[in-house]
Amino acid sequence: MSQCKFSVIIDQKYSLDSIKKENDMNKLPDISKDVSQWYNEIVYKAELADQSPVRGCIVIRPYGWALWENIKTVLDKRIKETGHQNASFPLLIPESFIKREAKHVEGFAPELAIVTIAGGKELEEPLVVRPTSETIIHYSFARWIKSWRDLPLKINQWANVVRWEKRTRPFLRTTEFFWQEGHTAHATREEAQEEALLMLNEYINLAQDYLAIPVIAGEKSPTERFAGADITYTFEAIMMDGKALQMGTSHLLSRSFAKSFDIEYQDKEGNLEHPYLTSWGVTTRLIGAIVMTHGDQKGLVMPPRVAPIQVVIIPIYKKDAEQQVRDAVQELYTRLSKEYRVQLDADDSKSPGAKFYEWELKGVPLRIELGPRDVDNKAVMISNRVTGDKTMVKLDAIESEIGSMLDNMHQELFNRAQVKLQGHWNKESKLAIFGPVMDKEAGAYQTGWCGEEECENKLSEFKGTIRCLLKENEFNQCFGCNKSSVRDVLVAKAY
């Protein structure tokens, strides 16, 4: 059919123009020049998401949701293995709950969506659509925790939350997003802090071992802490344009949460005590991080361990051997499906070229082409989405071969991201020098800090923030004043 379209040439110039136009329309914006625009187009073109009629909200399409489900499966297993139980709490929270913890309400008030009418009547007390669930979960904690025997209490919920964001971008910052939020209660501060660090560590493993994203982890500065936390731990990745992305956080909450919600228990000596609380979460923003970290000019590149489709099989038909190829791809599909997430693209209306383009755009790690000659040779050609390499693989050992190809690809993606991260990393002593560069070209800056908010505030002039405190202590002086540095910090512009 497609040949007919161009064989009837009325005006050759017109036809060529229209082909060119079609190619241009399919072309993604130049990723080396405008990552931002590239990102905005690829999330829709690759069918991760679709636009929605509600401002700042997106529809997560099956391909995007499958990616989230794979991330969720990995993390949920670890959450359970580290002694937490899943539960579900209401979407609607009495407004008075949010107001109980002063810092919490101060932090979230501008972002709240509030239900005032329900069932056709004005509500006596407005209900907040959860921006996070500390308050309603602590209400339950107060009912469940009575004695030291009830501790530790370790709960997790997978849910959607709503924060009325001013500027939104698909996955990276949306009004409604999906996440898991863990909430725990402990007898001692040390144990609670250990818990917050344990989960931070689980997140780092998820990012590095499954998403192939190298991260920098550390404590947030006091001004960047979660509303109502004593300590906020963060893990950050540097995207290909040199901006930081906060991938997730883990908090040791302030004592006032337990006090505000009257969570009290009797210790072994019979005294009434407030427990120490933590909360921690990662969101569908991780999808944005994957897109931004691994993508290239051809489209997405899915990290193999969470890729919705790990292998796509494309039959190459030849006139006299069509059935032979059909049988062979079906057999291969059945075999590989036992171990991998496989897609057989047997859509006869599309050319192999069109299929290659589509699956490259969607970032499927491995592509198998199978034609009549391959059936005879008992071998297939496998293309690697990351390196572009093509390898001939014998069918009898294909399962193990694919396994090692996917493992190598994971490592290759991680190494590439690590090299990019190092390329963005700078060590600079004074804001006056690196500030203007950061403003113009982004980048990550390791520098010294005196610990004063006054100096931290100077970063806003160059649109930067302290992303986290670092373990290193290489700088003697603060980036913003002449005082001594208390420890090194990572400064960057952030998404």
Ligand SMILES: [Zn+2]
């Ligand atoms: Zn200073």
